[in-house]
Amino acid sequence: MIQKIKDQLLSHVVTIGIGMVGALLLFVGKEVLPPVLPVLLGKMPSRAILALLALSIILNIALLVIVLLVRKQQRLKVMFGIYWDSDNVPHCPSCKSMLCNYDYYRSDYGGFGFYCIKCGKFVAIQDESGQNIPLPEALARLKA
């Protein structure tokens, strides 16, 4: 239970961080800026203000691009009963951890599949009819 809550918190750490930064910016914007801004703007040359504005816009665009790239890399799709990333690397359907122990497992299902170390479970690759399919066939069908 505690592990599940921890995993949920870790998966939403970016959202929580953005929310906290947003709340801080809102507080600064409402409470601190009104008395300070006229004094600052009166003493700063307009070229410096424009340079800071341009720098801020460039940094925000760069940050947006980085966030979009990271989100695109982390996006998983479901195929054959398991998750796959954009590079067709399999991930566990329960914990979304990367799967790498592909082998023939006699226990449980008796077939080829993965063993998720984190969950301690056998994970089979299954087609639409529920039949186990080998990894090379799944990869070929993913690329098709």
Ligand SMILES: [Zn+2]
């Ligand atoms: Zn797992």
